[in-house]
Amino acid sequence: MSGGVDSSVAAHLLLEAGHHVIGVFMRHGHQSPAVCDLGDAPASAELPIVRLDHKQGCCTAADAEDARRVADRLQIPFYAIDLNAEFGQIMDYFAAEYAAGRTPNPCVQCNNWIKFGKLFDYADSVGAEYVATGHYARLQTIDGQPALVRGIDDAKDQSYVLFGIQRPYLQRMMLPVGEYRKPAIRELATEVGMNVADKKDSQEICFVTSGRYDEFVRHRREGESVPGDMVTTSGEVVGTHQGIEGFTVGQRKGLGVALGERKFVVRIEPDTHRVVLGDRNELGRAELTASECNWLTEVPVAEPQRGLAQIRYNAPAAPARFTRLEGDRLQVTFDEPQFAVAPGQAVVCYDGPRVVGGGWID
Incomplete structure (x- = not known):
């Protein structure tokens, strides 16, 4: 539970479906002048509320208080877990990629390493069967196997940022809001009296509080520029x-x-x-290769497949041919050149709405 409307409504929907729900907030202490330090404070304890004017984050003290209040309203247990070390690894990755002339995607890595990584360890420790989030994507059974597919709301679809999840985890995931459009989620939050119904979506990377990526990288790398x-x-x-x-x-x-x-x-x-x-026309690329690939379906090596490929979160998926290579690598050839293919970003391959897999652009 991030304190936003999506994860809050996700908890409500799970309760309505008859599940026993435990709310979990991830704190890392790097996101704002107000650290997400809930300590052992009781659920009714007041926390300092600091809302930064450049963003609505997902890990601020204000978000922690919002998440706690929603959990109180839903009458579910609520825990804040310390993931400071794990977030440190994500920040190191972010800084190292920019310093190497690449464009990182820390949100994808957060999903891979933490939200659908470390949280499964936590789920096991408390005997939870599933990990659920407020992502706009869906899980379906296709040919007897769990499949990750795009959410109903094309404008909010987040399947792209989930491509790196380990395939076995698909059977232990739940994505309740993926069946809804964003306005319907806000309406549900209003109907059940959640104080986050009108809360803005997070727009910035949670640990870059200034909005200046270059300043963050230089500070993280101790001025090494x-x-x-x-x-x-x-x-x-x-x-x-x-x-x-x-x-x-x-x-x-x-x-x-x-x-x-x-x-x-x-x-x-x-x-x-x-x-x-x-010039802009010099940005066009008809093909790319990617490394450190992750596959959510069975893809034969060296057999080209037709489908769609998406090169960044806010880009439309484009018709392409993709081929799985040896050594967890991938080659993508587009029908039409794509612009601003940035090394370090993810390329995600689709079969219709289904996520096939993807990797990190070379």
Whole structure:
């Protein structure tokens, strides 16, 4: 229970279905000036409420209090578990990827390592059979096997960020809100009197409190940053930068140089510390490879499959042919070039609405 409307309604729906529900809040102490330190305070204890103006987070003290109040209203047990060490690993991954000229996706890793990783360990410790969250995705049985499929609400679908879950966990997952559209979830929250019915969705990465990824990376890596040149695809030096951690492929704003025409980051070179700028058409890629793949269906090696491939959370899935390679690798060839394919992001393959699997773009 993150303190948001989705996980709150998920708990309500599970209760309505007759399940015995235990609410769990993940605290890590890095997300805001107000640390999620519930300690052993009773459910009625007041916590300092600090709502940052740049986001509605998922792990602030205010969120912890919201989650606790919802649990009280639903009359279910509520626990805050300390995942400081695990979140530290996610932050290290985030900083290391940006410093290497890649674009990380900590939300996917949080799902892989924590929400559908460590929380299963916690579930086992309290004798819980399932782990449920408020993600907008669904679980179905296809050909006798559990399958992860897109949620009903296309605008909120989160199946992309769940591709890395270990396949055996699918049979122990529950995703109650995936059968609903977002307005219906808010209506349900209002009907049952939840104080989070109108709460805004989280928009920022919970541990980057300033909204400046480059500042976070430099701080996490103790100021370890190397300046370099801004160059065009023709090799012309047009400026300098303070570190490649401030850029991502496809970026147009905040480049720090004025060229009189729109330019995009088309490539980042960690070896030379160069950020390469070009026109939008230079961002197009017809194919990609990915590593550290995870498969949620049986995919034969070296046999191409037709389907859809999605290269980032807010991008539409595009028709493509994907081939599973040896060594947990993947090759994707698109029918039409895709723009701003960023190394470090996930590419997720679909068979219709079903998640087949995916990996991390090279």
